[in-house]
Amino acid sequence: MRKPTIQDVARAAGVGVGTVSRVLNNHPSVKQATRETVLRLITELDYTPNPHARRIAGGKSYTISVLLPVVTTEFYVRLLDGLETAFQDARYDVAIFPLLDRSRLERYLGSHTLAYQADGLVMATYNLTALLSERRLRTQQPTVLVDAHSDNVDCVYMDNVAGGRLAGEHAATLPGHIYATWVETELDQLFTTRVFEERRNGFLAALGAxxxxxxxxxxxxFDSLAARNTASTLLDQAEFPCVVFASxxxxxxxxLDEAALRGLEVGRDLRVIGYDDQPxxxxxxxxTLHQPVESMGHEAASLLLSRLGGHKGPPRVRKFLPRLVLRGTA
Structure with a gap:
């Protein structure tokens, strides 16, 4: 059987091809009832827009580039889920570019690279404020930062200072010595993340208060083997009972794994506070501190889509707040 065409969708919906095209491109001029009818028939007919034809017709790639440190951690899997859900609903494909190290980020600073051939750009986590102010980042196309903050571009981020403070305030109410574990970054300061520095600042401020x-x-x-080795070192040195904020x-x-191996009773000998609220x-x-990671990704995508739809206003900031979820470990 032949694949359904945009003409088939238009015929079934009783509208013109131009109307179907406007629905696919989220054009605001389409009435809601018409939009719903067209979208329903797109699903029923299993119509898939031809990206090459759309690019030729509209001068757009219908692709969003996402630059992020890695793709193998739970946090970034969840972040991508939020981003992709919003972009797919708007009929955009996502191209993922894991940076992995400084040299790759340097390579992506030039507008000739593949990452910049998309209609929009999402950059995750890295502290890119200096690069943006120096205009080393080519942001001719709409750009949004997620899990990072800048005054120069749309951004969506988590208030990690507040999260660290919540962890510190709770740890201060618990008996025993207080310890903490942090994630180190291997990239130099210009390309690093401020996430764990901010969590530490909030945590230490709360303990001091x-x-x-x-x-x-x-x-x-940030890998499982290193985390287990660090846990072993900490528990070798700890005086019990104790509290650990694992950032x-x-x-x-x-x-928790290392404590179980040693026969420690979590919740009495050892109390643990995490950060992320992974599944x-x-x-x-x-x-742990709950982060609405998927919602953060979805909001970043929405900001970018609004720029692609013609929004011309000044940079917008969306700040998310973590919340403490109390469970048995502390």
């Missing part, structure tokens, strides 16, 4: 000292702090790279759930999970956190009874 409560008059509680931080006994010791440890760092780990990412990956680190908290490693602590597995509830089943492990992890007290």
């Amino acid at each position: 409560a008059g509680r000292p931080l006994k010791a702090e440890f760092t780990s790279s 990412a759930d990956l680190l908290a999970g490693a602590l 597995w956190a509830a089943s492990r009874q992890l007290t």
Whole structure:
């Protein structure tokens, strides 16, 4: 059987081809009832727009480039889910560019690279404020930052200082020495993330306000083996009972695994506070800071889509607030 065409959709909906095209492009001039009819028939007929034809017709690629550090962690999987859901609803494809190291980011700073051939650009997590102010980032096409903040471009970010403060305020109410584990970054300061620095600042401020000292702090790279090694080192040195703020759930999970191996009673000998509220956190009874990661991604996509739809206003900022979820580990 031949694939359905845009003419088939238009004929079934009783509208012109131009109307179907406007629905596909989210044009505001289409009446809501007509839009719903066209979208229903697109689904029923299993019509898929030809991206090459759309590009030729409208001078657009209908692709969004997403630049992010890695694609293998739970946080970025969830972030991509939020981004892709919104973009797919708007009939845009997503091209993912994991940066992995500084050299790749340097390579992407030139507008001739493939990442900049899309209609819009999403950049995740990295501290790119200096690059934006120096205009080293080619932002001819609409650009949005997610999990990062800048005054020069649309951005969506989490208030990590507030999250760290919530963790510190709760840790200060619990008995025993207080420890913390942080995620280190291997990139230089210009390309690094401020996320964990901000969590640390909020956490230490809360402990200081409560008059509680931080006994010791440890760092780990962001992988499971390093997290487990850091957990082992921390528990070797800890005085029990103690409280540990693990600044990412990956680190908290490693602590729980190591504690179980040593026969420690979590919730009495060792209390653990994580950060992220990953999907597995509830089943492990992890007290943690919940981040609405998917919602953050969806909002970033919505800001970019509005720019693609013609919005010309000044840069917009959307700040999300984490919340403490109390469970059995603390």
